[in-house]
Amino acid sequence: MQIPNFSELRGTLSLFRERPWKFKHGFIAGFLLFLSGVLLEIITGGKGLKPITMPVNIYLAVVFVFLLFYLYFSFRTHWLVKWLSGTPAALTSIIFLAMLVLLMGFIPQEQSNSPAIFRLTGLSHVKLSWPFLFIEIWVIIGLGLVILRRSIPYKRKNLGFILNHLGLWLILVAAGLGAGDISRLAINLIEDGAENNIAVSEKGEMVKLPFSLKLIDFKIDEYQPRLAFVDAKTGAYLLEKGKTFPMVQKGLKTTIWNWNITVEDYSPQVMLIDSVLQNSTLPGSCPAVKIKAVKTGTKDTISGWISSGSFNQKIVFLRLNEEYILMLTPPEVRKFSSKLLVKKDNSRGDTVMLEVNKPLKISGWKIYQAGYDQSKGKWSSLSVLEAVRDPWLPVVYLGIYLLMTGAVYMFWIGRKN
Amino acid sequence: MNWAIFPLFATLSAILWITGAILIYLENKNPRFFKYGNLVIVAGSGLMGIFLLTLWITLGRPPFRTLGETRLWYSFFLVVIGFFTFHRWNNKWFLAYCVGLAILFLGINLLHPETYEKELIPALQSPWFVPHVIVYILSYALLAASSLVAVKGLYQVYTDRAKTDNLILADNLVYKGFSLLTLGLIFGALWAKEVWGHYWTWDPKETWALLTWLIYLIYIHLRQNQPQRIKFHLWMLGLAFVILLICWFGINYLPSAQNSVHVYAQ
Numbered sequence: 001m002q003i004p005n006f007s008e009l010r011g012t013l014s015l016f017r018e019r020p021w022k023f024k025h026g027f028i029a030g031f032l033l034f035l036s037g038v039l040l041e042i043i044t045g046g047k048g049l050k051p052i053t054m055p056v057n058i059y060l061a062v063v064f065v066f067l068l069f070y071l072y073f074s075f076r077t078h079w080l081v082k083w084l085s086g087t088p089a090a091l092t093s094i095i096f097l098a099m100l101v102l103l104m105g106f107i108p109q110e111q112s113n114s115p116a117i118f119r120l121t122g123l124s125h126v127k128l129s130w131p132f133l134f135i136e137i138w139v140i141i142g143l144g145l146v147i148l149r150r151s152i153p154y155k156r157k158n159l160g161f162i163l164n165h166l167g168l169w170l171i172l173v174a175a176g177l178g179a180g181d182i183s184r185l186a187i188n189l190i191e192d193g194a195e196n197n198i199a200v201s202e203k204g205e206m207v208k209l210p211f212s213l214k215l216i217d218f219k220i221d222e223y224q225p226r227l228a229f230v231d232a233k234t235g236a237y238l239l240e241k242g243k244t245f246p247m248v249q250k251g252l253k254t255t256i257w258n259w260n261i262t263v264e265d266y267s268p269q270v271m272l273i274d275s276v277l278q279n280s281t282l283p284g285s286c287p288a289v290k291i292k293a294v295k296t297g298t299k300d301t302i303s304g305w306i307s308s309g310s311f312n313q314k315i316v317f318l319r320l321n322e323e324y325i326l327m328l329t330p331p332e333v334r335k336f337s338s339k340l341l342v343k344k345d346n347s348r349g350d351t352v353m354l355e356v357n358k359p360l361k362i363s364g365w366k367i368y369q370a371g372y373d374q375s376k377g378k379w380s381s382l383s384v385l386e387a388v389r390d391p392w393l394p395v396v397y398l399g400i401y402l403l404m405t406g407a408v409y410m411f412w413i414g415r416k417n
Numbered sequence: 418m419n420w421a422i423f424p425l426f427a428t429l430s431a432i433l434w435i436t437g438a439i440l441i442y443l444e445n446k447n448p449r450f451f452k453y454g455n456l457v458i459v460a461g462s463g464l465m466g467i468f469l470l471t472l473w474i475t476l477g478r479p480p481f482r483t484l485g486e487t488r489l490w491y492s493f494f495l496v497v498i499g500f501f502t503f504h505r506w507n508n509k510w511f512l513a514y515c516v517g518l519a520i521l522f523l524g525i526n527l528l529h530p531e532t533y534e535k536e537l538i539p540a541l542q543s544p545w546f547v548p549h550v551i552v553y554i555l556s557y558a559l560l561a562a563s564s565l566v567a568v569k570g571l572y573q574v575y576t577d578r579a580k581t582d583n584l585i586l587a588d589n590l591v592y593k594g595f596s597l598l599t600l601g602l603i604f605g606a607l608w609a610k611e612v613w614g615h616y617w618t619w620d621p622k623e624t625w626a627l628l629t630w631l632i633y634l635i636y637i638h639l640r641q642n643q644p645q646r647i648k649f650h651l652w653m654l655g656l657a658f659v660i661l662l663i664c665w666f667g668i669n670y671l672p673s674a675q676n677s678v679h680v681y682a683q
């Protein structure tokens with residue numbers, strides 16, 4: 001049996017008696033924080049944390065800010081407060097934070113099938129794990145103290161420093177404490193369906209909204225389809241190196257794999273009726289083009305209509321020879337939007353347009369165009385909206401704007417000395 | 418104007434950039450070479466700028482959608498940064514490095530065009546698209562430049578000719594690059610709020626972008642703490658750039674990231 005080496009242990013202990021603390025103490029402190037976080041995860045069965053909600057998070061925020069001020073004003077010269085707000089602690093805490101983010105970058109997060117070792121240690125749900133919480137608290141304490149140290153008394157030369165650090169601190173604190181108060185609800189609307197004020201949460205709970213929505217019209221704009229060459233044996237797309245399949249338009253002339261192709265006619269909406277493509281406005285109609293293909297240097301000519309097909313339409317293609325099939329790709333979506341009737345209280349309602357990248361603000365909620373029935377594509381009569389509320393957003397945005405100003409300042413000034 | 422004439426523009430720009438760099442190097446022989454060199458480099462960049470602009474117009478969308486397109490911007494900005502840094506710090510080698518790297522990226526584009534046209538999906542049709550990508554590409558170019566300085570610095574350290582002015586230059590490039598990295602991250606977050614309803618969703622690209630940001634943050638604090646440990650800091654700068662490259666290209670190969678909008682069209 002090996003005899004424990006007490007002198008080594010004493011050595012480690014005396015390391016902690018050293019003053020002031022330095023870089024290496026940061027590494028040990030970070031490691032201990034990480035380890036105790038992992039142990040807590042293991043003890044609690046790797047269940048992770050549940051985000052706190054109002055009003056608990058507000059109380060916590062107030063207590064935390066009060067404690068920071070108290071620590072700073074009463075213990076400013078204490079070695080631990082000095083160390084926490086110094087560069088060695090900042091550096092080591094960022095290193096541990098970066099390490100956790102690195103683990104997040106490699107270990108798939110929030111997957112139901114993650115290996116037990118990751119689930120138990122919290123590494124399969126880093127952002128809601130004890131180790132992450134401990135390291136983040138370390139970061140925001142250090143940041144908070146150093147902001148106070150540099151702000152009191154205020155000096156002009158610290159402006160950039162304060163903007164950057166205070167911005168980051170606000171973002172971390174508000175985003176961390178506020179995560180539990182974010183509501184994201186799905187609203188499913190059917191064209192010409194009833195007025196709806198019920199949304200569904202991520203957990204499947206029904207939530208009543210303070211307004212109602214009615215879908216008047218759902219519309220998808222599409223790009224033109226492209227001509228594509230397909231391998232007649234494997235069905236794979238055959239693209240010439242450095243080239244693209246051309247978008248069709250009437251009169252287009254192009255050469256692909258030694259075939260001269262002319263688009264003689266283009267119909268944006270056709271349907272296959274009795275084996276013939278006919279112009280149509282029925283659901284499922286798809287674009288079609290009339291093609292003339294001539295093999296270069298020969299008189300081999302093949303012509304006919306091809307169409308891209310849809311959820312209820314077969315694809316119509318042209319076989320050029322044993323090698324090549326010419327077809328039309330399904331058109332890609334350019335834009336999708338919902339025309340909505342919005343009613344608050346007992347008002348007559350307003351008609352508004354909602355599209356991707358242009359959310360609406362209604363009674364404290366932000367409404368997004370989220371999706372539609374993808375199997376029906378252009379002919380979907382379902383529009384999926386998302387209603388989002390995040391009461392902490394103004395604080396996070398304040399932090400973001402401070403950090404942005406700080407970044408511009410930093411770009412302008414550069415490194416001093 | 419389209420990709421078909423790219424080889425012509427790329428070759429002409431490359432020739433102008435190389436000629437300019439050589440002329441500037443030969444200024445001792447004839448002082449007028451300096452002026453001509455500058456003009457020729459500006460002409461090369463102007464030509465590339467014209468190509469980018471017309472590509473933008475013919476595609477009818479900002480050309481940031483494919484890896485090939487981002488490499489074009491990268492070459493363009495590398496030379497611009499090299500040119501301004503050269504005038505600020507008077508280091509010819511740096512200009513030559515930037516020209517070399519820019520030509521390398523043009524060369525990759527000639528060999529692997531990866532220029533397949535790609536329609537803009539609705540999520541990307543936003544006023545945030547252009548500032549978000551431009552700021553990031555500029556930032557990457559500055560940080561690439563800082564790691565070039567680090568390589569030179571390390572070479573000098575290992576040949577016993579350590580100089581601190583390398584690190585001062587590197588620090589300045591990192592400060593500028595890092596502030597743009599911050600802006601890129603912020604623009605991305607503000608855009609994400611408009612398009613997906615939340616400013617941060619831990620999408621794999623976001624995770625790696627945050628990691629890149631944190632690594633440079635570590636470098637900056639490291640420099641504050643122990644400015645004298647030159648060799649260590651130079652290595653650190655090299656490592657940071659590796660993380661940046663994973664974030665830029667590596668994401669395309671991460672299985673967990675296949676549905677991300679940040680996976681560029683290949």
